[in-house]
Amino acid sequence: MTERPIRCYLIAHQGPQDRTDQIMDHLAELAELARACGMESVGKHQLKRATVESRSYYGRGQVEAVAAEARRNEAEFLICDDELSGSQVRNIEKITGLRCMDRTGLILSIFEQRAKSREAKAQVELARCEYELPRLKGAWTHLERQVGGVGVRGGPGETQIEVDRRMIRARIGQLKKELVHLEQVRETQRQGRLPDIPRVALVGYTNAGKTCLLRALTGEGEPADMLFATLDTTTRKAWLGQDEETGEPRQALVSDTVGFIRKLPHQLVAAFRSTLGEVRTAEALLVVADAANPEVEDHLKVVGETLRAIGCGEHPRLLVLNQVDRLTRPQRIDMKRLHPDAVQTCALSKSGLEDVRTWILDLVPGPPKPRELEAWEIG
Ligand SMILES: Nc1nc2c(ncn2[C@@H]2O[C@H](COP(=O)(O)OP(=O)(O)OP(=O)(O)O)[C@@H](O)[C@H]2O)c(=O)[nH]1
Ligand SMILES: [Mg+2]
8 A cells, every 4th residue: 555645735925025926836836845855735825914923924813724724635734935933833833733844944854855975965964953953942942941930040951952952063063074075085086087078067946957958968867857856966978079170079078966946945055065066166057947937037046146156156158948848939939039048958859959069069179270370380
């Protein structure tokens, strides 16, 4: 008998400035994140509110109403698209009797499930520790209150928090040390690569088709219809053809990388510093986007911001508008008007790939170009 996936109900805050269709798209993305975490979403709702409420973020009344709906659909979890504090999560759990998780917690759980390499595991654990550290306090307030009183300090609650904090800080120290070591190994590997082969990195929003493009260019990579299918950087050689004169093969190294997402937890960006180092040290970037996603322009903004945040704002880049097979002809023409310098591709049928190869070829140092001899050389 197959086990039924855990059911969850999704909610998001909608402020006076937020468009309803945009919040619905964010909730659809949250449902995909839940699916990537092995959960099934059974409903979603946007909670309108001018300002957030400090105790329960969305306000007690709205939370209660939504929890009743969630329970009717047999949901065990409430998943919130907004970043909540530890005490807000606990207050919502107390009000609803359901378990509650915020967006950052959900993304961290996906990364925890996916991490395979030692480096990815250490990076994700570091991000988890950084996420939990400021959230510890609230977990013990019930104990603090037990011993609390005017002028009373210490007590079992506070001591336990201190012990937990110390342990997490010690673990953070260990993990950082391990990651520095792994980064050195990566750096040595990088220096061992052939110097005259340029390296391009595939970057972009998660599920855009980066791994599919790696496969189309190099013959390797396992694409999956799943957010954050790729966590580890993979670098493979792409054959770009032969040099017309010398017959030498012309090639480039192509790196597939972890995808970006709106509100990517900053703990993860910091923890993935060395993996993302592969992007920083690449000569050029192929910025991949799912052209058929209604939010594609917002995705591109997120990618631009993330690239700037990791110090790659200036890298030469080619915009690859992928999945254009899912667009109508007029939509493709509109895209061309909006992004005239971009290449439109379908990674599945490999259409448009020749343009990508031609662009990469410009980075490959070929044999010296024939030059006209000057008079003094001819004699
Ligand atoms: N129709 C269509 N589907 C595509 C195309 N490129 C990729 N896909 C599909 O999109 C899904 C995601 O592709 P991936 O290559 O895994 O995407 P990714 O950017 O590597 O995603 P993450 O590693 O999860 O960040 C897969 O189901 C692919 O089959 C395309 O050009 N057209
Ligand atoms: Mg991938």
